[in-house]
Amino acid sequence: MYIVPGLASQHLARGLAEHLNQPLAKTSIQRFADNEAYVRIEENLKNQDVLIVQTTYPDPHIIELFLLQDAAKEAHAKTITVITPYYGYGRQDKKFKDGEAISARALANHISLQADQFLTVDPHKDYLMDFFSIPSIRVSAAPAIAEFLKKKNIEFVLAPDKGALARVQEIAKQIGCPYDFIEKKRIDSHTVQIQPKPFNVCNKSVAIIDDIISTGGTMVQSVKELKKQGARDISVVCTHGLFIGDAPKKLRLAGCNHICSTDTIETQYSTIAVAPLIAEKLQTIVK
């Protein structure tokens, strides 16, 4: 077996290789003068099970993934598993208006062309997995987030919208603390409104947990609300930290004390490793 790291997920791929006790493939991924991608896997992959690890964000990493798949196929790999820790384009998962592309499905179709299996972490909606024509595996980051928050002695967790509630409920159960949610209305991609409601957070250490932090707009509203209600220490936590523009600054200004995400997108905030969970899932499937 070989673990092939894409440029977007090098740290995670290394962690996966360590947890699976399998070699990390040497690759050369470069750009030509016109910015087209060049990919070479510098190993003999013939008859090997190959795991390609590459988050599909931002866009250039998508084409690198397709080329890595092609290189593995060309080298006669026995099986190709695509591990996309963060599945970019997952939020355009249906037609909101006539004439639109279903981007999540389009990407799934392309990945399925040269792979035997697909794995991702916390897809935006579970039904995204049905867009793949190959077996698709979903890994939940909840146990890793819960373990991280338990060490921080978090006393209350909040879902910043109803969509995040099931995950927050699962994490709260593992931490053993109360939880609640806020009703959110999205006005546009940069503006959200929330329905204020009272929480028992005065003087407490709290965490707000979502699947994605993009512009930070959703989290900012919840942070402000918990701050107003006297929370002592506020962490914002997510699986996929996109942190667009000045999102971290906006979060701090709103009163957030800690910004944490998993390493599905590798940034300075990705302090929670998901490689152990991915390795565990792969080992269960093989057994």
Ligand code: R5P
């Ligand atoms: C929405 O359904 C997602 O779960 C997140 O709440 C959303 O993507 C966060 O976006 P932003 O940080 O831009 O508010």
